């Protein structure tokens with residue numbers, strides 16, 4: 681029998697593998713924060729990812745979908761891992777189209793009317809997810825739900841589909857650089873993804 685996924689244990693594991701960092705970080709929004717999720721450090725360890733993908737597959741299974749779509753790059757491994765729990769499923773990924781959106785390349789296609797779930801590693805504003813949802817819809821498909829390992833959206837989501845997330849983290853502080861206490865303390869600013 682599958683074990684139940686415990687969000688507190690999950691967060692602890694993220695800290696252990698270096699996927700949930702404390703420090704002084706430059707966010708893509710230009711703001712600064714003292715916390716950062718780097719989920720590539722979780723997907724680095726297939727064994728560690730397994731309970732997450734198993735739990736997410738279980739939580740998404742009521743949607744009865746067998747096609748999983750991930751936004752490149754961060755969504756590819758989690759989407760693949762979720763799909764691996766569903767017999768006869770397929771997994772495709774969408775990539776940047778060079779015009780600010782996402783598109784399917786590599787011969788990937790969605791059947792007209794096909795229902796999919798979109799799986800992402802961490803959702804903040806959900807802008808990548810929104811672009812993938814748009815790509816699915818323009819291909820004639822439907823998005824039944826969005827799955828994420830970590831939800832740190834705090835109500836900023838840019839898509840309308842239901843979100844199924846394993847861990848939700850609220851109240852992560854972030855500041856304008858001019859108002860950042862870590863800058864004032866002279867703590868070195870880092871960009872964890874580069």
Ligand SMILES: [Zn+2]
Nearest residue numbers: 712860862863
């Ligand atoms: Zn700062």
